[in-house]
Amino acid sequence: MGFGSWLELRHSRWPHDLSLSYSWLRDHCRCHLCYNSFTKQRVYDVCKLPLNIQPAAIKTTQEELELQWPDGHISKYDYKFLWQNSYEGRRTSHKVPYCTWRAATFPPAHMTTIPVGDLYDPKKAGVRRVIYSIVRNGFAIISEVPADTKSTCAAIEKVCAIKKTLFGEFWSFSEASREHADTAYSSGFIGAHTDTTYFSQACRIQVFHCLQPAAEGGENLLVDGFSVAEQFYNRDPKGYNFLSSEAIPSEYIEDGQCHMSLDTIFKHHQVTGQLQQFRYNMYDRAPLSSLPLEKVQEFYIHFQNLTKIIRNPKNEYWLTLEPGNVLFIDNWRVMHGRASYQGERIMSGCYLDNDDFTSKARVLGVQL
DSSP, X not given: OEETTEEEEOOXXXXXXXXXXXXXXXXXXXXXXXXXXXXXXXXXXXXXXXXXXXXXXXXXXXXEEEEEOTXXXXXXXXXHHHHHHSHHHHHHHOOOOOOOOOGGGOOOHHHHEEEGXXXXXXXXXXXXHHHHHXXXXXXXXXXXXXXXXXXXXXXXXXXXXXXXXXXXXXXXXXXXXXXXXXXXXXXXXXXXXXXXXXXXXXXXXXXXXXXXXXXXXXXXXEEEHHHHHHHHHHHOHHHHHHHHHSOEEEEEXXXXXXXXXXXXSEEEOTTTOOEEEEOOOSTXXXXXXXXXXXXXXXXXXXXXXXXXXXXXXXXXXXXXXXXXXXEEEETTTEEEXXXXXXXXXXXXXXXXXXXXXXXXXXXXXXXX
């Protein structure tokens, strides 16, 4: 039914009605005159859109909505398209299928580990299973990878293109080598954190492959940041809202490099409101210049409370990375850390970019 400048539409497959602007409907016509289905780009010139436009005729069938406009142009819309691309449909129905965990509920290996041979067998859909596990669980492991840089790099590139950063593209080093002015290039303990908070867009995926374990120690730590967020919100909703709205500065500085970023710890999808990213790094915090005096004490209260939850042993899962197992971590969600160690320990790995990773996920039909 039409109401002035919008249409109220109901369908048996929808949980509720949609209110669709006539301007929006005319702009989203997908006929060949308005949209190039080959390039997936618009042809219709939005400046030719009458902002007070109303259809001359409305027709609905079980399969589609059909509108005839005053100039005689006919637009047809598939109901699935309307539901998936309208504000109301997306806001109320789109939920990323992730599953949070704590140490006692850490996902079992059969849900998260994919043999490298499956990446090369289309029937086993190995790449899709890796990406699905990263989206659902926050991490995935590719097993049976030869412990050399060439084999590791090849396995990673089956999943996604490698991102170049100040650390290079694919790297391999002994943490005690001090190649960069970073805590990771040491043999000491590193607490749970996410990487590259000093970038305006943090790297989405972090990849690790331990080519040579330490003689003693060096176990790796994983903490589910989305689980931590749930716990923090339930315990201190005021603190959660504070750290979702107040931006905190981060920095990385070494010879020839000075990266700085200002962002919130909790980041949410602008339409659905769903938690999209968790940014937490004790080491890369810059001087706290983003908050006025009256908010400084409140920040420290909430930040300490959040840190206590992160450090709760019930949230910490420790594992030993063995040669052959390549670990992919969703750096927008899962924090990682490391126990101190003795002896030489050689790690390799890289970062994957958010845009490349999410593109691959959509192509393979993994819901984001």
